[in-house]
Amino acid sequence: MVYSDIVMDHFKNPRNVGEIKDADGVxxxxxxxxxxxxxxxxxxxxxxxxxxxFKTFGCAAAIATSSIITEIxxxxxxxxxxxxxxxxxSDELGGLPLIKMxxxxxxxxxxxxxxxxxxxxxxx
Numbered sequence: 782m783v784y785s786d787i788v789m790d791h792f793k794n795p796r797n798v799g800e801i802k803d804a805d806g807v808x809x810x811x812x813x814x815x816x817x818x819x820x821x822x823x824x825x826x827x828x829x830x831x832x833x834x835f836k837t838f839g840c841a842a843a844i845a846t847s848s849i850i851t852e853i854x855x856x857x858x859x860x861x862x863x864x865x866x867x868x869x870x871s872d873e874l875g876g877l878p879l880i881k882m883x884x885x886x887x888x889x890x891x892x893x894x895x896x897x898x899x900x901x902x903x904x905x
Contacts (some may be wrong), residue, residue, distance in 0.1 A: 784841060785875030787849075792841040797851035799834040805902070808894025810887050817843040817884060821851070821891040825899055830854050830862055835891070842881035846888035849873050859896055865889055 784792070804822035811818040817839030824832035833855050835847040850870055854862045867885035871877045877885060 782878050782880070784845075784878070787873070787875040788842065788845040788877065791845035791848040791874065795835075795844055795848040797834050797848065797855070798836070800836055801832055801834050804895075806895040806897075806899030808891045808896070808898055810891045810894060812883060812887055814883075817887055819843065819847050819887050819891045821847070821895045823895045823899060825859070828858050830857055830859070840881070840884070842877055842884040843887065845874055846870050846877075846884045847891070850888040850892055854892055859900070863893060863896055865892060 801822040801824050805825040806823040807820065809820040817837070819835060819837045819839070821833065821835050823830055833851045835851055837844050837847040850865065853865055853869065853873060867882065867889050870885035870888050871882065
């Protein structure tokens with residue numbers, strides 16, 4: 782399996798790793814087929830993703846997609862972040878092998894779940 786240089790960089794040097802304590806939004810996803818587990822935490826200020834962190838247990842593609850989605854989403858409005866697709870994630874990484882495309886789904890799903898969690902909290 783061949784990964785792009787961008788995938789390998791984000792795998793070896795992931796950005797925004799960790800967890801935001803008392804996060805405004807938390808989204809977790811997992812894929813039982815491959816064992817990948819992701820959690821994204823958000824800090825929101827004035828409808829903008831001010832900070833974003835991730836924790837991922839999984840393969841190189843899962844870690845790379847988690848890392849890149851934090852870079853894509855940081856500084857975006859919630860509406861802009863909700864529109865980030867799995868294709869955006871894959872494109873930013875210079876592509877993913879077809880067998881690893883599900884990882885980009887997990888990353889975008891985890892982000893959307895974190896945003897949904899935040900919106901549920903503020904709309905109570």
